Amino acid sequence: MNLIALPAFTDNYIWLLHDGVDALVVDPGDAEPVQTALQRDGLRLQAILVTHHHADHTGGVEALRQATGAPVWGPARERMPEPVTRLNGGDRLRALGLDFEVIDVPGHTAGHIAFYCPAVDGTPLLFCGDTLFSGGCGRLFEGTPAQMLASLDSLAALPGATRVCCTHEYTLSNLRFALAVEPDNVPLIKHYTDCLALRNQQRPTLPSTLTLERQINPFLRSRLPALIKAAQTFDAHATDEVSVFAALRQWKNQF
Numbered sequence: 699m700n701l702i703a704l705p706a707f708t709d710n711y712i713w714l715l716h717d718g719v720d721a722l723v724v725d726p727g728d729a730e731p732v733q734t735a736l737q738r739d740g741l742r743l744q745a746i747l748v749t750h751h752h753a754d755h756t757g758g759v760e761a762l763r764q765a766t767g768a769p770v771w772g773p774a775r776e777r778m779p780e781p782v783t784r785l786n787g788g789d790r791l792r793a794l795g796l797d798f799e800v801i802d803v804p805g806h807t808a809g810h811i812a813f814y815c816p817a818v819d820g821t822p823l824l825f826c827g828d829t830l831f832s833g834g835c836g837r838l839f840e841g842t843p844a845q846m847l848a849s850l851d852s853l854a855a856l857p858g859a860t861r862v863c864c865t866h867e868y869t870l871s872n873l874r875f876a877l878a879v880e881p882d883n884v885p886l887i888k889h890y891t892d893c894l895a896l897r898n899q900q901r902p903t904l905p906s907t908l909t910l911e912r913q914i915n916p917f918l919r920s921r922l923p924a925l926i927k928a929a930q931t932f933d934a935h936a937t938d939e940v941s942v943f944a945a946l947r948q949w950k951n952q953f
Contacts, residue, residue, distance in 0.1 A: 835915075886913070
């Protein structure tokens with residue numbers, strides 16, 4: 699299987715997965731980069747997966763469906779371009795001969811979902827939309843800090859080798875914040891240097907892995923004493939796990 703991050707807009711990635719003949723696409727906010735890739739590589743689009751309703755993830759769905767006839771799968775409780783097969787956490791779908799599990803991950807939006815496949819060429823794969831970013835997490839537009847913390851816990855519990863396919867190139871800005879929170883984190887310092895080199899070559903910093911994210915991502919590490927102490931420098935009233943997480947998220951919003 700070939701996994702490709704198609705750049706779109708200013709900093710979006712549309713994920714394309716294909717076997718050389720058939721393809722699926724995740725969160726196509728713009729149809730044009732997908733159509734260009736399909737034509738270039740002679741691929742047939744067999745499935746469109748959508749994690750949440752924001753326009754930069756759904757804007758190209760209708761054009762792709764009309765051009766290819768590919769069916770669309772998306773969240774059960776969000777506005778979607780119809781027709782769409784609605785999915786809840788725990789549901790499964792099969793595409794490209796692969797079995798994907800749907801995980802409910804509210805927080806960024808109220809009905810956000812993620813798609814997890816335990817084995818793509820032997821390695822787990824996660825399409826997580828705007829819930830988990832490398833070094834960060836999504837803004838809380840519709841959900842609560844408690845919901846987002848629980849959602850990230852669900853994703854962090856997946857196998858460490860899982861490739862994390864986020865949908866924005868936010869990594870450097872996220873890592874700059876993470877370094878402000880944990881300035882002595884050695885894996886974080888190294889990863890920031892590595893990502894700087896990638897971006898200087900105009901290469902994606904993604905996919906990440908869950909093993910790496912557990913080492914560098916403050917939003918997956920918010921229960922650690924050093925992170926609690928750091929959060930309390932921003933909000934002295936942050937004492938329990940949800941208020942600490944909320945303080946980190948608000949700090950990032952203002953960073």
